[in-house]
Amino acid sequence: MNLSASTCARPCAALRKPAQTFVCKSAPIVRRSTLRVQAATWTKAATKKELEAADGGRMVVELNGTKVLLATVDDEVYAVSNKCSHLGLPLVGKTGLLQAKISDKCVVCPAHGTSFDLATGDVKGEWCPKLPNLPLVGKGPKEAPLPTFESRVGENGEIEVLM
Numbered sequence: 001m002n003l004s005a006s007t008c009a010r011p012c013a014a015l016r017k018p019a020q021t022f023v024c025k026s027a028p029i030v031r032r033s034t035l036r037v038q039a040a041t042w043t044k045a046a047t048k049k050e051l052e053a054a055d056g057g058r059m060v061v062e063l064n065g066t067k068v069l070l071a072t073v074d075d076e077v078y079a080v081s082n083k084c085s086h087l088g089l090p091l092v093g094k095t096g097l098l099q100a101k102i103s104d105k106c107v108v109c110p111a112h113g114t115s116f117d118l119a120t121g122d123v124k125g126e127w128c129p130k131l132p133n134l135p136l137v138g139k140g141p142k143e144a145p146l147p148t149f150e151s152r153v154g155e156n157g158e159i160e161v162l163m
C-alpha cells in the first residue's frame with residue numbers, strides 16, 4: 001500500500017523523507033472485493049434424442065452465456081466447457097478444423113491434442129502433444145483441467161445441466 005505522509009495514521013520512520021514514496025509496513029492491508037453468490041440451477045440443455053442424432057454424439061449449447069459441450073458415451077451424458085483450458089479455443093467450433101473427437105470417455109482438443117476426461121475434466125496423457133516445447137514458454141499455460149458440469153436426463157429425455 002502506497003501512502004503519503006498526510007494519509008498515514010501511524011507515523012513511522014519513513015515519514016522523515018517526505019519527497020519519497022514508501023510502503024508503510026505498519027498500515028493494515030485493505031482489500032475490497034465483491035462476492036457474488038449465485039445458486040446453481042438445473043438448466044434445460046437439449047433432449048437425449050437431439051444429442052444422439054448430433055454429429056459424433058456431441059453438440060454445443062449456450063447456457064447462461066456459457067458454451068457447453070454435451071457428449072454421450074455408453075448411454076451416459078457429459079457436459080463440459082467448450083473452451084479448452086489451454087488457450088481457450090473452442091473444442092467444437094464452426095470450422096472443420098475445430099471438431100473435437102470423443103474417444104475412451106475423453107474429449108480430444110483439435111488444436112493441440114490434449115485429451116480431457118469427460119467426467120472429471122482431468123488431463124489424460126500428455127499435455128498438448130501436438131505442440132512443440134517452445135523456447136522460454138514451453139507449451140504455454142500450465143496444465144489445467146477442463147471445467148465440467150453436472151448433468152442429468154429426465155424421464156422425458158430432457159438433458160439438464162447444473163450451472
Ligand code: FES
Nearest residue numbers: 084086109112114
Ligand atoms: S488449445 Fe486445446 S490443447 Fe491447446
